[in-house]
Amino acid sequence: DIQMTQSPASLSASLGETVTIECRASEDIYNGLAWYQQKPGKSPQLLIYNANSLHTGVPSRFSGSGSGTQYSLKINSLQSEDVASYFCQQYYDYPFTFGSGTKLEIK
């Protein structure tokens, strides 16, 4: 199985700041990576797919980058509505696997 190591587990930042969340895969996943945002009590929402493609309707302050085994999600100009948990997911190979999540809070 491909292991996804996500960091940090939690993050506190101020409004307007830029934050970065990272995921490392245990082997090359050839950009087969998605990022999700999940607010409390809600289903996950897709932000990024294919490592760097912005899903329809997602604000442009969200961006994804990376290749090989290292990937990151960047949120520019942090807004109060970005308070949520964020998960990465690899879909390069079965079994699909998720990172353990990052809980983002506002300082």
Add this chain to the structure above:
Amino acid sequence: QVTLKESGPGILQPSQTLSLTCSFSGFSLSTSGICVSWIRQPSGKGLEWLATICWEDSKGYNPSLKNRLTISKDTSNNQAFLKITSVDTADTAIYYCAPGPGWFAYWGQGTLVTVSS
């Protein structure tokens, strides 16, 4: 417009079989390239992919659940199903279904399943 709704028993006892239904609209599991997956999330924890079924009836299972999973579909009625045998308390979670080739752009609201004696 893609919509999905998961349904299940709510509560069941250890050792029983869990049967879940995903009813969807806005796409068809008979369309080339379309797959539906099941994903679960214990309360306050992360996401775990369980199984995927595709339009041509290919299937993928999470080996961590060994041989306890069976995924199936009813194309005519736009439904997908998941059975989990021999449940125990560790199977308590919200269960989601989602379509997609790998990434999940649409999710149902999820159905909470509690395993308790």
